Amino acid sequence: MFVGHYLDVEEKEVTIEGVEKTTIRWLVSPKVGAKNFAMRYFVIKKDGRIPIHQHPWEHEIFVVKGEGYITNGRKTVKVVPGSFLYIPPNEPHGYENPDSETFEFLCIIPVTEKSVPPEERGD
Template sequence: MFVGHYKDVPEKNTGFEGVTIRWLVSPKLGAKNFAMRYFVMKKGSEIPIHQHDWEHEIFIVRGEGIITNGKEEFHVKEGNFLYVPPNEPHGYKATGETLEFLCIIPAKKEAIPEEEWA
C-alpha cells in the first residue's frame, strides 16, 4: 500500500498555458491497471478537443468549467463526475478561478509518459 498527499507530488506543465498535472498514481508506484492524475486549470485556460482509444473517469474537486464533446457543452462544478468513453472527443475550459479535477485512465504505454513507468 502507498499513502501520499497530492501536494507532495511534483506539479508539471502539460503544454497548455495555465494547465498543470500531478501524476498521483501511475505504474511508477506499481499500478498495473489505472493511473490517477490531478489537473489544475487556471481561469480561462483550455485543453482543446482531442480523443483517445481509452476511457476517462473524472471527478471535479474544485472550481467550475465547461466540458465539451464538440456537439454539447456541459457546465461542471465541484462534486460533478464524468465518464468519457473511448474515442469520444472531449475538451475542457476553466470558467471559475480554477477548475481542478481527478482523471483516471488505463495504465497504457500510449497514455502515460515514460517517466511515470517503474
C-alpha cells in the same frame, strides 16, 4: 499499499499543443506500483483550456474544486465540485475554465504504453 499527499507530487505544466494554463500531477501510476489504472490531478487556471482531443482509452473524472466546461464538440456541459464524468474511448473531449480561479479535477485512465509517459511507467 502506497499513501501520499497530492501536494507532495510534482506539479508539471501540460505542454501539449493548444493547452493553456494547465498543470498535472501524476498521483498514482506504475511508478508507484499501479498496474491497471493511473490517477492524475489537473488544475486549469482561469482562462485556461485543454482543446478538444481524443484517445483510444476511457476517462473517469471527478471535479474537486471550481467550475468549468466539458465539451465533446456537439454538447457543452458546465460542471461543479462533485460532478463526475465518464468519457468513452475515442470520444472527442475538451475542457475550459472561463470563470473560476482554478478548475481542479481527478482523472483516472487505464495504464497503457501510450496513455502513461515513460517517466510515470518507471521505465
